[in-house]
Amino acid sequence: MRVPLSWLREYVDLPAGETGRDVAAKLVDAGLEVETVEQLGAGLKGPLVVGQVLTIEELEGFRKPIRFCTVDVGTANGTGEPQEIVCGARNFSVGDKVVVVLPGAVLPGDFAIASRKTYGKTSHGMICSGEELGMGDDGTHGIIVLPPEYEPGTDAIELLQLVDEVLDIDITPDRGYCMSMRGVAREAATAYGLPLRDPALLDVPAPNSYGYAVKISDPQGCDRFTARTVTGLDPEARSPIWLTRRLQKAGMRPISLAVDITNYVMLELGQPLHAYDRSRLDGEIGVRRAEQGEKFTTLDGVKRILDAEDLVITDNSGPIGLAGVMGGANTEIADSVTDPETGAVTGTTDVVIEAAHFDSVSISRTARRLKLSSEASKRFERGVDPLAAAAAAQRTVDLLVLLAGGTAEAGVTELIAPGAPRTIAMRADHPDRVAGMDYGRETVVRRLQEIGCDVYGQDELVVTVPSWRPDLAAPNDLAEEVIRLEGYGNLPSTLPQVPSGRGLTPRQQLHRRVGRALAGAGYVEALSYPFIGEGVFDQLQLPADDPSRRVVKLVNPLSDEEPALRTTLLPGLLGALRRNDSRGSHDLALFETGSVFRAGGQPGAAVRLPVDRRPTDEEIATLDAALPAQPRYAAVVLAGAREQAGWWGKGRPADWADAVQAARALAVEAGAELVVRQGQYGPWHPGRCAELVVTLDGAETVIGHAGELHPRVVKALGLPARTSAMELDLDRLAAAGGEALQAPRISTFPVATQDVALIVDASVPAAAVEAALREGAGELLESLRLFDVFTGEQVGEGKKSLAYALRFRAPDRTLTAEESTAARDAAVALAGERTGAVLRGA
Structure with a gap:
């Protein structure tokens, strides 16, 4: 909202020497966000x-x-x-x-x-x-x-x-009344302790039966509708300079006199209006919900397909306006046209003024779905004062009569749905308890009255909320008003008392260990938004029945392109990798740990938890039942060089093995035994995909995948060639681990190392050979490492050689050569029995 200081002074007698920056400082103290103060005409010098x-x-x-x-x-x-x-x-x-x-x-x-x-x-x-x-x-x-x-x-x-100063104020969603000069002037008057000249205090004629006919079919969507008619407008009349300059300073472009007046009144009072050319109206004006698939052409010339939730203004010909968003092309005010032969000027001479109050949720959904944000919809979304409609219509009529030479018809239409003022019960000392300081009842009552509330009672206050503040709905809202007007800077600074003996939960400890382990391995943490579009699943080549496609959709998403909560961390991480690669950072290793969201729960079963006490177990259980499952995942993505080339060596590119090793590192932190075997799933290359398996409740469970991404996925997402990734369920990995990590036991006796090279069929997984070696070597085996894989004529076609380093150590003695050799031979024998492995060279 752009607020010219010269216009603001019409409603509040600000001190003569007060500059725009002074006023901005006062408004910031009162809780508004003033982004800039623009100096118009700075450096301008005549003549x-x-x-x-x-x-x-x-x-x-x-x-x-x-x-x-x-x-x-x-x-x-x-x-x-x-x-x-x-x-x-x-x-x-x-x-x-x-x-x-x-x-x-x-x-x-x-x-x-x-x-x-x-x-x-x-x-x-x-x-x-x-x-x-x-x-x-x-x-x-x-x-x-x-x-x-x-x-x-x-x-x-x-x-x-x-020459003027213009305050550019960022209006938060709860302060919709400040999207008008009237609202900002109210805040300025309160901040300076000065009286307000309310521009909405006008003499408005009483409704009568002579006004333009209006019918409301949906009183929930439209609870108030005022219609006024002005005839005999001069089509040649132009907006005066003072009017156009105020519109320009407020960031709006002058169009024509009638439209400029409706925009001016909207900026002044915060009530959006619309003017219809009466000669183009066909019968009575109606307000109803649109029919599913109904078509309508808006003022911008675009034909739009409407939804059954959309609220429309109609006449006998059909929709003539999208309520609270934009008018229709078929009833717009016509520009004046001069006949070159006769010199006669034609244009709109009779108008019907609409000033209505629409449901904010309905307007917001329509504007978002149609991607049609307008000055009117922005105000209705945040809440418009319903009692200002009649005054706004009267102000518009007055200006049309004054500036366009029109005549106001005596008929006044005003339809109002039954309703009552909103009241809130609150203890007088509630703001004191919230702020941690003593304001006293008199201060609380005075501040609430300054924002337009009517207050009754002594210790127990009954507060009637003003019509322009739909955001005030609970005692805490009223407490916030008192605190901000008294000054946030006056609140005492007190450190919270931290309860002793709690510390981090095991889940939090694992989360930190995982982050440290990946950071130590050269990965950089990247935090991405938890929102995705369903089209990304096609790019990841997930099958149609994949569980990841069952998403939780948001009712009011930040972006229509990403309306769902993520079921995988990969889209966000791969998007970060793509952006960094496109900006010159080609050697990348990123990781993220965070929640994913699985469809489930019971929508609508959530309850509003109390804030004055701890919720009961039943209340928490009811709330949990309404939420989707939110397991914690960990993922890494790699591209470019994993080891840089230099005088020390050639370096090497990141590949699938690095992604698998990241999974192994996480398993070590969780104290879990991770089995890595060949797999095939969605975005991974079918020949370079590892399946990550743990044992849960006695059964093998796949908790993730790692490897190189499929070339088609790489192309669809615009990623560097040979990009690798890993993703696993961190909660299941933790469940497969031990109670807590145990410090390793250090033996004082020397290690005995035995190397073996085994020839197996190329189709035999190295994990199967390793598992057999571990079991066969027995308790003396301390570690086992695969250090070489070889294929070629020497080992035969369809064969491969796997070379392992086995380390043996006893906790109480030095092993003899015979003992370590016997353990090695037992390991080789079991591997040969289970996988057909043969000692190379035997």
Whole structure:
């Protein structure tokens, strides 16, 4: 919301010397977020005056049209003689009033004006456009042509209100009333302790039966509708300068008088309005839900397909407006058109003004689904004062009568659904207990009254909430209002008392160990958003019946492209890898640990937990039942070089084995025995995919996969070639581990090392050979490591050689060569029995 300081002063008598930054500081203390204070006209210096074009001479022989003009600037040039100016614009004629800057002036951007020779003529000044004066978008992109009533020589700086300060305020969703000058003025008046001149306090005629016919079929979607009619508008009437300048300063583009007035009143009072050309209306106005698949063309010329939840404004011809979002093209205000032969001007002369109050949730869903965010929808989403509708309609009627020469019809339509003011019961000392300081009842009551509440009672207060504050719904909301107005900076700083004897849970401890282990292995943690689009599952080549495709969808997602909660960590991690690779970081190793969300639970069974006591076990169980399962996963992705090349060696690229090793590292941290075997799943290359298996409740359970991604997945996601990844269920890995990690036992006796090379069929997994060696070696085996894999003519076609280093150690003695050899032979014998392994060279 852009707030011109000059406009704000109309409603609050701010101190004369108060600058925009001073006002911004006060509003920030009151809880508003003022992002910037823009200095309009900074560095502007006159003379800048109104001029009347006397003559125009077209200069020939140049690559673009050039005009040599004489302009009457009154006595502003000191001589009273016409000013000679060269100009390239063509949107003005002889007799037009324009804005002229004379030599010696300085325009915004430190642009000094002086007489200069150009195109064979001497130009003594410049005829200005709105852009050159820093006026913003006026829709013309040319020279400013002023109304004829202004005399040459009039100061244009004051006339065009070029010097001002504009506060740019970021309005949070709970402060929708501040999306208006009325709301911001209320906050400023409270901050300074000054009275407010409420622009909504107007004399409004009582509803009667002579107004335009309106029928509301859905009172829940529209609980208030006011209609007023103004006839006899002058189609040639244009918005006055003060009106267009206020719109421009507030960030809106002037369009036409009727539309400008509705936008102005919306900015002033916060009530969105719409003006219909009465000659284009067919019968009574109605409010109803759209029919599923109903088509409607909005003001922007786009034909839209409506949903049954959309709220529409209708007449006998069908929809004429998308309630609270945008009007229809079939009833828009027509621009004035001049007949070149007769000179007659045609355009809209009779209008019907709509000022209604719509359900915020319905408007929000419609705007998001259609991707049609408008100034009106932004306000209805955050909550509009329903009692301001009649005043906004009256203000619009008054301005149309004043500026367009119209006549207000006596008929007033106002339909109101039954309702009662909202009340909140609160203890008078509740803000004291929330803030941890003593405000006292008088301060609490005074602050609540300042924001428009009616307060009754002594120790137990009954607070009637003002109509413009739909965000006030509970005692804590009222406490927040008292605290912010008294000043957040005045709250005492107290450190919380940490209960002793708790510490981290085993789940938290594992989470930290996992993070440290992966960081120590060279991975960088990347935190991604927990939202995905369902199209990513096709890119990952997951089958149609894959459990990961059963997602939990959000009712109100941040992005329509990612409306679901993630069921896998890979899309976010791979997206981070792709972005970093595209920006020049090619050697990447990223990891993430976080929750994924599995569809389940009982939607609608959630309860609102209390904040003044610990929830009961039953309440917590009911809440948990409504939530989806949220297991914690861990994932890594790798691309580029795993070891850099240099004088120390050639280096090597990251590959599938690094992804598998990351899974092994996590298993060590969890104290779990992880079995790695060949597998095939979704995004992984079928020949370079490892299945990660643990034993749970006596049964083997697949908890994840690791390896190189499939080339088609790499191409679909725009990833570097040979990208590898690993993902596993960290909770199941922890469940397969021990109670806690035990410190390793250090033996003082020497180790005995035995190496074996076994020849097996190429189809035999190395994991199967390793498992047999471990079991056969017995208790003396301390560690087992595969250090070489060889294939070639020496071992035979369809065969491979696996070389293992076996380390034996006894806790109480030094092993003899015979003991270690016997243990090795037993291991080899069992491997040969189970996998057909044969000692190489035997």
